[in-house]
Amino acid sequence: MNAETIPIPDPREVQDFDPSSNASSSQLGYGEEQLDSLTLYPGTDCVLLQLKNRNEIPLPHLEPESEAAPVSSYLIADAGSSGFGVFASTPIERGDLIMRERPLLVYPQLVPFHRNLPPEHAYPELEEALSRLPTHRRESFFRLVNSHPEEPSRVKGIIDTNALHIGLLPGSTQQYAAVCKDTSRINHSCSPNAAYRFDLDTFSIEVRALFPIPAGSQVFISYIDPAQSRAARQQALSDYGFVCACAYCSLTGPELAQSETRRGLIARADADHAARDAALERWARDPIMPDDYINRVDKMYMDLFEAEQLYYEPVWEGFATRLCKACCAVEDAEGAQMWARLARTLTYAYTGKERGWAAVEAAPERTEWWGLRRRKNTHFFALS
Numbered sequence: 001m002n003a004e005t006i007p008i009p010d011p012r013e014v015q016d017f018d019p020s021s022n023a024s025s026s027q028l029g030y031g032e033e034q035l036d037s038l039t040l041y042p043g044t045d046c047v048l049l050q051l052k053n054r055n056e057i058p059l060p061h062l063e064p065e066s067e068a069a070p071v072s073s074y075l076i077a078d079a080g081s082s083g084f085g086v087f088a089s090t091p092i093e094r095g096d097l098i099m100r101e102r103p104l105l106v107y108p109q110l111v112p113f114h115r116n117l118p119p120e121h122a123y124p125e126l127e128e129a130l131s132r133l134p135t136h137r138r139e140s141f142f143r144l145v146n147s148h149p150e151e152p153s154r155v156k157g158i159i160d161t162n163a164l165h166i167g168l169l170p171g172s173t174q175q176y177a178a179v180c181k182d183t184s185r186i187n188h189s190c191s192p193n194a195a196y197r198f199d200l201d202t203f204s205i206e207v208r209a210l211f212p213i214p215a216g217s218q219v220f221i222s223y224i225d226p227a228q229s230r231a232a233r234q235q236a237l238s239d240y241g242f243v244c245a246c247a248y249c250s251l252t253g254p255e256l257a258q259s260e261t262r263r264g265l266i267a268r269a270d271a272d273h274a275a276r277d278a279a280l281e282r283w284a285r286d287p288i289m290p291d292d293y294i295n296r297v298d299k300m301y302m303d304l305f306e307a308e309q310l311y312y313e314p315v316w317e318g319f320a321t322r323l324c325k326a327c328c329a330v331e332d333a334e335g336a337q338m339w340a341r342l343a344r345t346l347t348y349a350y351t352g353k354e355r356g357w358a359a360v361e362a363a364p365e366r367t368e369w370w371g372l373r374r375r376k377n378t379h380f381f382a383l384s
Contacts (some may be wrong), residue, residue, distance in 0.1 A: 006366045008325055009356040011273075011317040012347070044201060045137045047129045049107040050172075067217055074098055074219060076185050082242075083145055086186045092213040094346035099207045103178035104164070105129055105159075106143050106203075110174060119152035126155050140181040147241030153211050161240065164205065166198035180205055189220035189246040190233055191309035195349050196221055208349040210311060220246075227267035227312050229260055248308065262304045269301055270315040280322050284329045284372040291373070295326045310344055320346075322362065328369035336364035 073092055079085030092098060107129065114122050121127065130138055140156065146158035162184035163177040183196060183205045193211045198204075213219060224236040230249055237244050251259050276298070283294035298319045304312045305319075320343040327335035344357035360367060 004366060005368050006322060006358055006359045006363060007356065008328070008367050008369060009343075010352070011321050012355065016032050045104070046102045047105050047132050049105075049111075049125060050130055056211055067119050074182075075317050076182060079187060079218060082187045084185050086182065087218050088213045088215050091215050092209045093345070094209050094212055095348035096209050097206060098209060098213075098219060099182060100199075100202070100204050101180055101182055102202075102204050103164075103180045103183075104133060104137055105179045106176055107159075107178075108172070109163075109165070121153065123153050123156050126159065130155065137181070141179065144179070144181075144184055145341055164196060164198075166205075170200065171305050177196070178205060183207060186219055186221050188223045188237065188240070188242075188244060190222060190226045190230075190244060190248050191246060192220045192222040192226065193217075193309075194219050194221050195313070197350065197352060199352060206352055208352070209265040210346065210349050211309065225267075226310055227263050229263065230256070259308065262308050263310070265301070266304055266310060266312050267307065269304075269312070270318060273315075273318050276322060277320075280325060284325070284369070287373055298322045298326075313350055316346065319345060324364070325367075326368045328364050330371040331365070331371050337361050338366075340364065 047324050073090050073096070074086050075089045076084055077087050079087075086099070088098070105126075107126065111123055114124060115323060117124065130141060133141070134296035136293065142154075144158050144162045146154060146157040147161040151157035151160065159177075159179055163179050164183060166176050166178050168174070169176050178198065186194070186196075186207065193213050194207050194209050196205055196207045199206055205218070207221070209219075223240060224233055226233065228236065232249075232308060233249065234244060248259055280294055283289050301315075301319045302323065307318055320339050324336050324339035324343065327333075327339060344354045344361055347353065347355050347357055
């Protein structure tokens with residue numbers, strides 16, 4: 001590869017993928033660890049709990065809180081039976097930032113349950129953490145929905161309802177979660193139009209669009225693994241105290257059966273990615289094989305993602321990568337740019353970075369895959 005050749009990015013390996021986005025009641029509590037480190041970021045109004053006798057998490061240098069203030073592309077309004085929700089205040093394109101905010105609370109998901117205390121105060125570390133917040137931030141926490149009225153501890157009930165899983169933090173072996181003033185208001189859909197991520201550098205939650213969102217439309221994320229069957233999704237969502245009535249959970253008859261089949265295929269989509277990558281390499285150098293032969297399966301899966309409105313994070317990029325490479329191999333610049341554009345915007349939505357896809361989109365003819373088959377074709381993998 002010469003200095004001017006543009007590499008097509010390898011599919012991102014999703015680390016620490018936990019589709020159970022929120023900390024459910026089964027995840028929080030009954031740990032024997034003790035928490036003793038309550039870090040209040042100066043000027044950020046965010047409390048971080050750390051486990052006692054563990055290596056402390058290396059904390060980033062943070063800009064003033066105003067630098068992480070939410071952008072003005074959303075508003076919080078009445079969402080009917082779902083309570084409050086987050087709505088787009090302006091048209092939002094795929095990959096665009098919808099909101100960015102520092103959490104009220106970041107904590108390890110296994111929190112000790114103190115059996116010797118009254119049930120309503122059985123999580124004193126959480127109560128102590130919240131007491132460190134400024135009054136207006138603490139009030140924001142207690143205004144969040146509590147879908148667990150049977151839980152004696154109001155603090156735990158609110159956390160079980162609203163926490164967002166953020167995974168491992170540097171230096172920690174514990175899974176962490178966060179509770180946010182605005183992001184925790186985003187409702188669930190099994191075909192979400194947005195995704196959130198935790199950015200350690202700014203210690204903030206970012207939410208970006210997975211699909212174009214018209215002004216006035218509600219923003220949705222997924223609380224659970226959306227590639228499960230409807231029955232499994234509903235069971236997982238029972239921890240949140242509601243029955244999902246999104247467009248795909250509301251299907252009946254043949255349409256439901258088709259959706260179930262598509263989601264089953266999506267859940268297993270990456271099982272043989274190594275074999276598909278190897279087959280693509282062989283096809284690119286064998287002009288006897290038809291131009292559209294090798295990537296029919298990849299295009300079928302992209303159609304499944306579109307049909308379910310679900311670009312499943314652990315698997316989608318491998319399919320887009322192979323399709324982009326195939327278009328480059330037959331010198332289909334427009335097709336290559338289309339797949340690179342999709343990969344760029346979706347990668348931005350999931351990671352906050354474009355990972356090199358912008359360069360491929362701008363000049364696919366400079367990639368190492370360009371012209372490998374030395375035959376031209378036109379848009380044979382176009383997204384319909």
